[in-house]
Amino acid sequence: MDALKISGLVKKYGDFEAVAGLDFSVREGEIFALVGPNGVGKSTTLKMISTILTPTAGAISVFGLDTVRDAHAVRGRISYLPEEAGAYKNLSGHEYLDFMAMVFLRDSRKAAEAAAYGARLSGLGPRLGDKIKTYSKGMARKLLLARAVMIRPRLAILDEPTSGLDIVNGYEIRKTIKELAAGGMTFLISSHNMTEIEFLSGRIGVINRGKLLACDAPAALKSQFSTEDLEEVFVRLTQ
């Protein structure tokens, strides 16, 4: 079964068409990257998959469930990390993880386990006892990433997962994503970092002006455009 299947997806804001007929699918356990220039509908697409926005036309299926009709059930299977997301500044890191674990899992025992796992994943150690408003951007991002995957969703939707992280932290996060995917978790990632995309993803979908321009494995795309540089593929596709 496909973890995600998108068919003829359209999203309009008044006269503006942010997503203009998108079709692609993501296999279970796959890391799929959605790339494209700024403002071409990536985040809108991720929000529609996350059931936050409703498509104007077309359909999104997550593990066979329709994101509009079965929105509540879909939410039980996904975890979404928005780009530049914040956290509740007056809560400590621990309180935030505990709260989010309860919100997503609704079971005290499972939530406690997930929050403990999230605490380990975040790598923030004793700083988790401090209020989030004292965190640096990188620390906050690590906490949010830990939150997104600690509940072990079947599909993790990550918008720019490593933005704001330094090289070491970015590398650790990428390694964690790889490990979790190997364990069966499916990832849909949006990123501008082509090195990260190449390292992580099994397939890449390149979109521009709300439309899918290409969708294949990084190596296949490079071969198609006769180049060793994925960034060149991106530039040639989107210009």
Added chain:
Amino acid sequence: MNIFTVLLRKEIKELLTRQLVISIAAMIFVFYVIGKSVGSHSRASGASNSIVVMDLDRSELSARLLKAMGGGKTPIKPSAFTGIASAMAAPEHAAENSFLVIPDGLARSVEEGRPSRLEFYSRFRKDASGMGPAMAASRIRKVSALAAAEASAYALERKAPGLPPAFLRDPAPAEEYVVIDGRTEKVPLGQVVGFIQSQSYFFPIAVFFIVILSAQMIMTAVATEKENKTLETLLSSPVDRRLLVLSKLTASSIIAAALSVAYMLGMRSFMGGITGAAESASASAAAAGPALIKLGLIITTQGYLLIGLSVLFCILCALSMAFILGILSEDVKSIQAMLMPLMMPLMISYLMPIFIDLSTAGWGIKALLYAIPFTHAFMAPQNVMMGNFARAGWGIAYQAAVFAVFVTLAARLFSGDALLTLRLRLPGARKKAAAQ
């Protein structure tokens, strides 16, 4: 722990910041300090509360006047000076502001039936501020009334020796009756009005502040979640969105109620220090007590319950409206401007009933005021005191209906795209945004 409790705890933790607690504590402290210092200042400045009297007549009448005036609350200070200018210039009277000159020949003029004058002088200082001048005016009014009554008694004793002066002064004294809802009681109207005002003195202020505080809080909570994108995470979670709305409404109500209690304590201490309002209110109630009970003006437990329900629904209406305004807010900075659509009806329903008698107002004004759900809460104490329980009940029912409409609208907006895509830019908000 159920999910609603988890959400509510988070909302309260986010709202009840250290800064908020400190600012409220500081506000109570400032009120308390101002009230206390004004009270002690008034006591300490007792010297300037007295009246300096220069008795140039030194007659039986002037002695009786001094005694009668001394029987009031105002201290009377006899002075040996014989002229107002020299008395005012004297160092020992430098702090005094009120002077009375009893002219030479006063008794003789009264006895001969010729009019005379008592001369009251008030020193108005250039840097006078606060309530001092107003208090001096009130003091002189009271003392001059006592002196006039005594001078009148003196004249009547001499001109009509067979009859008591009190009878001659007022042979047919007025008796005041108050009629409420068919019940008639002999009680001065002033006492009834004073009692009603004392009962509802703090009430509208408290309701006003609760509404403003809770509205601001919930708008900030929604706008902050939007701005920080924490809302997107919550919206993608398997939590019923109605619970998200309800937890925010409940948390804002709890914090607003707690803050209002704190505010009222500070305000009460402040007003008590300045005017002794609490004491005079209870004294007024005690004096007219039995009559007030018979008139049905003493609020019963059921009456308080009705008022409480009306206030609760007033807050809930404001919260549901503010929730929608929060959804429409561009960001946290625009909240002040976005409060305007809520502030306007609130101000109208708060201020207009103070100046307009709703029982005789035109239908247009009545329709406007009763259409605003907040009016019913402001009017609730009066309705309950006057026995208009049906009107209070209908008011609550109307408020509940308005709340149901707005909370449904809020929940629908919260569940749809509008939450992330809809923006309302008021002229003020646009200017602010442009400035930033």
